[in-house]
Amino acid sequence: NPIQAPDLSKCSPAEIPEGGTRPNCCPPFNSTIIDFVPPTYGPLRVRPAAHLVDDKYLKKYEKAMQLMRALPADDPRNFMQQATIHCAHCDGALPQIGEPTADPLQVHHSWIFFPWHRLYLYFHERILGKLIGDDSFAIPFWNWDTPDGMVMPAFYNNKSSALYNKNRNPKHQPPVTIDLDGKQNSDIPKYELIEDNLITMYRQMISNGKTAKLFMGEPYRAGDAASPGAGSLENVPHDTVHDWIGNPANNNSEDMGALYSSARDPIFYAHHANVDRLWSVWKTLGGKRRDFKDNDWLDASFLFYDENAQLVKVKVRDCLDSEKLGYKYQDVKNLWLKKRP
Ligand code: C2O
Numbered sequence: 062n063p064i065q066a067p068d069l070s071k072c073s074p075a076e077i078p079e080g081g082t083r084p085n086c087c088p089p090f091n092s093t094i095i096d097f098v099p100p101t102y103g104p105l106r107v108r109p110a111a112h113l114v115d116d117k118y119l120k121k122y123e124k125a126m127q128l129m130r131a132l133p134a135d136d137p138r139n140f141m142q143q144a145t146i147h148c149a150h151c152d153g154a155l156p157q158i159g160e161p162t163a164d165p166l167q168v169h170h171s172w173i174f175f176p177w178h179r180l181y182l183y184f185h186e187r188i189l190g191k192l193i194g195d196d197s198f199a200i201p202f203w204n205w206d207t208p209d210g211m212v213m214p215a216f217y218n219n220k221s222s223a224l225y226n227k228n229r230n231p232k233h234q235p236p237v238t239i240d241l242d243g244k245q246n247s248d249i250p251k252y253e254l255i256e257d258n259l260i261t262m263y264r265q266m267i268s269n270g271k272t273a274k275l276f277m278g279e280p281y282r283a284g285d286a287a288s289p290g291a292g293s294l295e296n297v298p299h300d301t302v303h304d305w306i307g308n309p310a311n312n313n314s315e316d317m318g319a320l321y322s323s324a325r326d327p328i329f330y331a332h333h334a335n336v337d338r339l340w341s342v343w344k345t346l347g348g349k350r351r352d353f354k355d356n357d358w359l360d361a362s363f364l365f366y367d368e369n370a371q372l373v374k375v376k377v378r379d380c381l382d383s384e385k386l387g388y389k390y391q392d393v394k395n396l397w398l399k400k401r402p
Pocket residue numbers: 147151169178299303323333
């Protein structure tokens with residue numbers, strides 16, 4: 062049977078790692094839940110590559126984030142509330158409905174990783190757009206798989222911006238090149254690191270991602286133990302990019318380096334937009350690279366607050382085509398396609 066949308070009234074404080082802060086990451090409770098209806102109006106939102114955005118776009122994004130941070134603390138659309146939704150779904154805060162003895166819900170390390178995060182970003186983006194009255198607003202993606210995108214996008218590093226976060230590794234500020242597989246030593250020349258990153262991408266997308274299970278992760282059904290196994294892209298570079306941004310001087314490499322705190326960093330959403338884009342790219346690569354057909358995956362359901370602070374129940378089958386959700390990605394070259402090791 063499919064994983065069921067949680068009952069928010071059963072939420073309890075999360076089991077966060079020692080030295081962590083704000084263990085209570087339960088979303089506000091509301092008993093009115095509507096079923097998801099895909100958007101049928103409005104322009105297609107085009108998510109831009111973060112390293113290519115212009116000032117006009119950036120002003121809009123910063124403004125939207127500022128407004129999101131300024132919402133009342135108990136508004137589910139408030140930025141901190143957005144971050145805590147992620148925490149609630151990864152640290153044992155939400156029991157599985159009807160499965161009292163099963164592990165609590167965990168949206169990582171299994172086949173629901175891609176769809177849950179896609180929907181999480183979908184609502185986050187629509188809330189931002191609503192706050193600035195722009196229904197074409199789209200969040201940026203951190204294009205860390207292309208050479209020009211292999212640094213932290215500079216605008217996240219502006220201290221006076223709502224996109225800034227102090228909990229990041231000070232040694233990984235621009236213009237330091239990211240190490241996508243987390244294995245290179247720090248004195249490797251830049252061109253070699255870039256080459257190595259492209260090869261890592263080829264390996265995770267193509268060689269190690271030949272089937273849905275290998276790419277997206279192991280089946281996770283109602284009552285199953287949490288974390289049956291992550292897919293290739295979730296392990297590398299998804300996890301490695303998290304670790305690269307988090308500050309190792311903090312107790313648990315907060316913010317990005319720990320699941321419970323990672324979504325407190327605005328860069329989280331750009332990182333995940335790229336992960337989401339790569340899911341769409343992966344499906345075009347041929348062979349057996351297709352979504353699961355298993356109904357336990359397609360009918361798995363989740364709960365999110367939408368741009369009107371309305372609780373919505375969504376199924377995996379509703380999110381398989383990003384354009385049906387009203388967004389796509391700026392076209393960029395996937396240079397790693399030619400990097401067969
Ligand atoms: Cu929910 Cu990048 O993790």
